[in-house]
Amino acid sequence: MKVLAITSCPNGIAHTYMAAESLRKAGEALGVEIKVETQGSIGVENELTSEEIQTADGIIIAADKNVDKSRFVGKPLIETGVQDGIHKAQELIKKFETGNVEVYEESRATVEEGKAERKSQQNAFYRHLMNGVSYMIPFVAVGGLLIALSLAIGGVPTDSGLQIPKDSVWKQINDVGVAGFTFMVPILAGFIAMSIADRPGLAPGMIGGYIAANGSFYGSAAGAGFLGGILAGFVAGYVAKWIKTWKVPQMIQPVMPILIIPLLASIVVASLFIFVVGAPIASIMSWLTTFLNGMQGASSVILALILGAMIAFDMGGPVNKVAFLFGASMIGQGNVQIMGAIAAAICVPPIGMGVATLLNKRKYEKAEREAGKAAIAMGLVGITEGAIPFAAKDPLRVIPSIMVGSMVATVIVMLSHVGNNVPHGGAIVAVLGAISHPIMYFVGIIAGVIVTALMVNVLKKNIS
Amino acid sequence: MKLTELMTENLVDPALKGAGKDEVIDLLIEKLDAEGVLKSKRKFKKAIEKREKEGSTGIGFKVAIPHGKSKAVNKPAVAFGLSSDGVDWNSVDGDKAQLIFMIAVPEESAGNEHLKILQMLSIKLMDEAFRNELLQASTQEEAWQLLEQIG
Numbered sequence: 001m002k003v004l005a006i007t008s009c010p011n012g013i014a015h016t017y018m019a020a021e022s023l024r025k026a027g028e029a030l031g032v033e034i035k036v037e038t039q040g041s042i043g044v045e046n047e048l049t050s051e052e053i054q055t056a057d058g059i060i061i062a063a064d065k066n067v068d069k070s071r072f073v074g075k076p077l078i079e080t081g082v083q084d085g086i087h088k089a090q091e092l093i094k095k096f097e098t099g100n101v102e103v104y105e106e107s108r109a110t111v112e113e114g115k116a117e118r119k120s121q122q123n124a125f126y127r128h129l130m131n132g133v134s135y136m137i138p139f140v141a142v143g144g145l146l147i148a149l150s151l152a153i154g155g156v157p158t159d160s161g162l163q164i165p166k167d168s169v170w171k172q173i174n175d176v177g178v179a180g181f182t183f184m185v186p187i188l189a190g191f192i193a194m195s196i197a198d199r200p201g202l203a204p205g206m207i208g209g210y211i212a213a214n215g216s217f218y219g220s221a222a223g224a225g226f227l228g229g230i231l232a233g234f235v236a237g238y239v240a241k242w243i244k245t246w247k248v249p250q251m252i253q254p255v256m257p258i259l260i261i262p263l264l265a266s267i268v269v270a271s272l273f274i275f276v277v278g279a280p281i282a283s284i285m286s287w288l289t290t291f292l293n294g295m296q297g298a299s300s301v302i303l304a305l306i307l308g309a310m311i312a313f314d315m316g317g318p319v320n321k322v323a324f325l326f327g328a329s330m331i332g333q334g335n336v337q338i339m340g341a342i343a344a345a346i347c348v349p350p351i352g353m354g355v356a357t358l359l360n361k362r363k364y365e366k367a368e369r370e371a372g373k374a375a376i377a378m379g380l381v382g383i384t385e386g387a388i389p390f391a392a393k394d395p396l397r398v399i400p401s402i403m404v405g406s407m408v409a410t411v412i413v414m415l416s417h418v419g420n421n422v423p424h425g426g427a428i429v430a431v432l433g434a435i436s437h438p439i440m441y442f443v444g445i446i447a448g449v450i451v452t453a454l455m456v457n458v459l460k461k462n463i464s
Numbered sequence: 465m466k467l468t469e470l471m472t473e474n475l476v477d478p479a480l481k482g483a484g485k486d487e488v489i490d491l492l493i494e495k496l497d498a499e500g501v502l503k504s505k506r507k508f509k510k511a512i513e514k515r516e517k518e519g520s521t522g523i524g525f526k527v528a529i530p531h532g533k534s535k536a537v538n539k540p541a542v543a544f545g546l547s548s549d550g551v552d553w554n555s556v557d558g559d560k561a562q563l564i565f566m567i568a569v570p571e572e573s574a575g576n577e578h579l580k581i582l583q584m585l586s587i588k589l590m591d592e593a594f595r596n597e598l599l600q601a602s603t604q605e606e607a608w609q610l611l612e613q614i615g
Contacts, residue, residue: 010518013567013579014529017586025590041533041569042579064519083556086523086590 012040019085026089143180192233204265208232218278225317308410336419346425350379350386352452382426405452416440466615480545507536522553528561
């Protein structure tokens with residue numbers, strides 16, 4: 001049996017949570033699956049999803065305050081005071097076992113409810129994204145910090161970028177960090193899908209995310225990055241959710257969530273990347289490469305603007321890769337100034353977002369503020385990915401801000417003729433002596449960071 | 465953050481005097497006021513009484529949590545008193561209240577960390593073993609050590 005409950009009290013300070021805890025304990029004692037939404041002064045926590053309501057055997061509202069019941073039309077519903085939630089939790093749950101609980105009916109579906117419904121659908125997109133991002137952040141932090149540390153201490157500048165000697169212990173530490181990064185996009189996609197479709201969504205989401213992040217599946221030199229991961233997560237989630245609604249014979253019902261749904265949804269999301277998304281990514285990459293090569297004669301300011309925007313746009317995704325490889329190949333042709341501009345652009349997104357979290361705490365949740373500190377460390381050693389959690393959570397505000405910041409940095413650095421002969425970015429290349437005019441290099445980075453931080457904080461709203 | 469960060473040792477009284485509910489409320493308000501928690505004792509008491517009118521905060525299990533959210537509160541704080549005789553608090557289960565937590569919360573305050581702490585306190589009070597340990601506390605220090613576990 002599965003029971004849902006809502007607890008609430010006038011001040012929302014104590015009784016709400018006592019009743020919730022008491023109901024949870026009672027559920028545990030009776031072997032009944034229970035989830036309790038608390039409507040307290042902190043706000044709504046542990047919110048019941050429409051899916052959970054659909055599959056629940058009964059609803060308990062233990063509240064001394066008005067609770068919106070429109071979500072529960074057609075469900076057996078017990079309404080009582082919060083005190084009963086504290087003292088009579090077991091009795092309340094047992095009532096559903098005997099089955100004589102009245103089903104809640106409401107004849108007048110009001111306009112108000114329709115509005116609330118639409119609003120919750122709009123928020124669903126962000127809710128799914130946020131779920132994915134919150135699970136991804138520790139992977140980015142662990143991976144990013146270990147890579148940052150090993151590059152900063154063990155890295156040696158070479159023609160092919162900052163390399164860590166194979167016999168060094170830092171190589172192994174770096175590998176552990178890379179393992180963390182490898183999980184980043186699959187975890188993002190997996191938990192977006194899980195937020196949409198519950199457990200059956202996790203496997204297709206993670207598999208889809210892995211495919212999205214690995215271009216080799218679809219003949220592309222670069223994967224689709226975190227933006228591809230978000231796409232994979234949503235596709236896997238909604239496909240799984242749709243398959244869940246299929247009417248299937250009783251006999252195969254038990255294997256639906258563990259076998260059929262994950263299998264079919266994985267096939268759909270994999271096919272999408274291999275047959276539909278993959279080819280355009282590969283052709284966009286080759287088109288962008290040709291385009292950049294053609295831009296060499298054009299004004300250096302325009303080239304700088306384009307490169308800055310490309311580096312920040314998808315942070316490690318295909319567009320970023322094209323710009324980076326273009327800069328690296330230019331070093332081989334003796335033009336080190338393009339890599340100079342790119343190196344500055346690389347570190348603006350993570351440092352800019354980190355500084356933004358320090359400037360205005362009210363616009364970022366606690367986990368984000370921690371991710372912000374890690375992002376600054378990653379930015380200093382040229383790991384753009386540090387900004388991904390921010391961009392994945394709120395792409396429409398964050399991506400433009402980091403693009404503009406990186407463009408400011410590339411233009412300043414390009415006009416100052418700063419050269420960089422190591423294909424790597426961040427403050428570390430200057431520290432290692434690869435930058436020809438370190439002062440103007442840092443001026444460009446700082447200007448870009450300030451622009452990004454101010455712009456994103458203007459665009460972002462306070463968290464509620 | 466811990467519950468004890470919302471408390472000082474002076475706010476813990478292992479031998480709470482006061483015969484009736486009203487007297488105990490006054491005693492605990494005095495303690496909060498002595499620690500600089502309140503702007504106005506009178507206004508805070510009004511908030512406490514208003515909440516008691518909406519329904520007794522005697523939650524049963526020998527626990528009462530009179531609480532007030534008011535502009536008269538400078539900073540979130542919790543006072544704890546242990547009454548050996550018990551105080552009649554109109555509890556649902558009829559038992560006298562022995563573990564009395566008075567909670568003061570400002571009307572508006574930045575962040576909700578203190579609300580999280582009170583949430584932890586509420587959850588912990590549902591734990592019978594913890595309540596029994598607290599009932600056994602005989603000194604300020606013993607009570608403080610138990611309260612330090614919360615958060």
